[in-house]
Amino acid sequence: MINFDKFELDNGLRVIVHADNTTPLAAVNILYQVGARNENPERTGFAHLFEHLMFGGSINIPSYDEPLQWVGGENNAFTTNDITNYHLTLPTENIETAFWLESDRMLSLAFTDKSLEVQRSVVIEEFRQRYLNQPYGDVWLHLRPLAYKVHPYKWATIGISEEHISGVKMQDVKDFFFSWYAPNNAILVVTGNVQTEEIKRLANKWFGDIPKREISKSEIPQEPVQTETRRLVLERPVPMDAIYIAFKMPGRMDVDYKTVDIISDLLGNGKSSRLFRILVMEKKIFGDIEAYITGSIDTGLLIIEGRINPEISFEKAESEVFQILNELTENISETELEKVKNKAEATLVFGYIDILNKATGLAFFEMMGDANLINTELEEYQSVSVVDLKIALKKYLKIENASILYYKSIKE
């Protein structure tokens, strides 16, 4: 059980405090409710580029990192299709420094040309390093637009192309900041060796005078139901053929979400999972295969991806996967379901040992509607039944709901 206190400032900033006095540290997590799904289709990759710019100095403080290093702190951030999340840890006695730094960059950035110019290059190098210069690195640049036709999930957080990043202007940066970065669009979580009263005082002192802002209201176009199989073949100089099968699945708050998550575990999480056991170890169709979900707020994906052994055709590999899906629909034992639930339990317990993970988790669930969902998550997994699984398998893991990518190995 993760206990917490919650309060809201007049400007709409939600604050959550979880005290853990077994650590000398404190963790601070600020989640902004903006991600790649909120981007202009002509300027993709912007939320992520913006995350970089948040470290380029704020209105009153020329450097974010240096003062934090001075007090023994360490920080980082990440951007997803749904959110942008900033987090840090530091010795708890120096926590006020975190409030000073985070509130100033929520108030306003410095918006220097130098920072924009350099971070455009850095992000382009990140694009190359992670997506272009790696074997199979560009899969998501193609799989997303295959699976999504309408929803902005059709592009990756890094963006559609280097040009989208290099073309960003300072005015775009300012507009984005004042449309999304605001106390009423953020959730602040503090965990560790802290007390709620002190955090309340610091939150009011540093964040209290930041004005509420008008948050961009544009509706995110939702993806219509898919009715036929989509296919794409890519030819690349990689050593092995690979297949990616993406099934549409419901978003985070849907009643079926956890059921489909369990299906992905049964299929392809761990060495005892169905796909790995049968298709890698027994039939030797794949060199490796796994299944996982994207965990998106809106319509997400369950992905099955595998490297296909030499001499095995794409068609054979694909039909073997679907055969496993059929077998699963017909025959799931209670023991197998229990196994996956036990795994879910262990994953949650191990995942929330760390004060930083707890802070990020609390912020995420608060955004989803209630921070206490962090405590009821396990029950929800435990309440999934064999019947639920069978219904969900039929509903979501069917071929007409799949986007299938053949990643074909060719000689250089």
Place this chain on the structure above:
Amino acid sequence: MEILNRDIAPDFRLIDKININTPKIYKLHQTIPVYVLNAGTEDVIRMEVVFNAGSKFSDIPLVAAFTNMMLNEGTTSRTSKQLAEEFDYYGSYLQLSADRDFAEATLYTLGKHFDKTLDLLTDIILNPSFPEDELSVLLDNKRQRYKIDEQKVKTLSAKKFNEVIFGKEHFYGRNAELSHYDLINSQQLKDFHKRLYHKNNCKVIISGKITDDVLKRLESNFSVFDSIDFDNSFLLQTTQPSTEKKHYVEKADAVQSSIRIGKPLINKHHEDYAGVQILNTILGGYFGSRLMSNLREDKGYTYGVGSAIASLKDAGYFTTVCEVGAESTNLAITEIYKELSRLIDEKVDNEELGRVRNYMLGEFVRMFDGPFAQSDALRSVIDFDMDENYFENYLKVLKNITPTDLQNLAGKYFQPDTMYEVVSGKM
């Protein structure tokens, strides 16, 4: 309401004391050293069983890795499938790994399932059967993995760098090649296991919520090999660094190059080690380092650049690592050498040293926060037959080191013309 002055940083306190949780150490069955770190609030246990059984103990580079990987592919009483199902059923996680010095099996489990999962861990360490069929699947899959890794400029540079600084034939310098996979057979792995997964060649580190009952279980249920063939000797070789300083591995279609610049260096046992670590932090060991500030935050050549001082059991080395746009390769290399020279030519100013010192003190606090962090920290000394005095000494050096000391260390260890340079990709 008070008027807020946002220009001025709030007061802060320097970290003056770090709580280092000392492990309880005892001998299991009068032989195996067990390090117990009872810490944290959750009912979790991590148990590491570490053998001196890394790749240096065999003439064939992959024997150690495959012996280790095959542990949970079948025992005399359980099949590969049964093992996978049982470990998964209890929600536990088994991590197998082997590097150049050590091989280990690490179990992560909820405390309530410790009994059952300890039985499994004991079984795979004591009774592995190395079945041929599973071995052939694993060999095929790892061959594929190898071919994929060979397409990464990062891998090409890392392998070349090893060869260059230690010598192609040295047990730290040699790399696994595709042909080496053909040399592996089940009998070899059995022999290697019999020779080295032995009670006189191992240690156990157990961390988390460690009750007396857990320790009792360990005493009654856990055992490892006890045979007469035990022999953990290996042929000590002298390193033979390359006679050439610059090395280039071309990859024509690369859009980025991977750069490694470094050299063999002292390891943890040397009295200068802590000082050199601090110097390295200034150079490339944290986000605000000189290399990051210059190559990333000023010039935008790279997504990330860093440097490290690494210790192996019988050697040590220094390396700077980055991937840069192919067109910026030479510019980036020039800047790396410039930063090395700057440490030798100019004293670090007190502002920068103060910041790095405080940052590193913060890292020390993080290093001992929580049971698993503590056990990682412990491993980093006991693997070198040292104890927590290492940290006490490190802290003393960190608090007292001066700009002059750092400049002297830079002159002694970071001379640009002593460095080896490896580039993979396109330039």
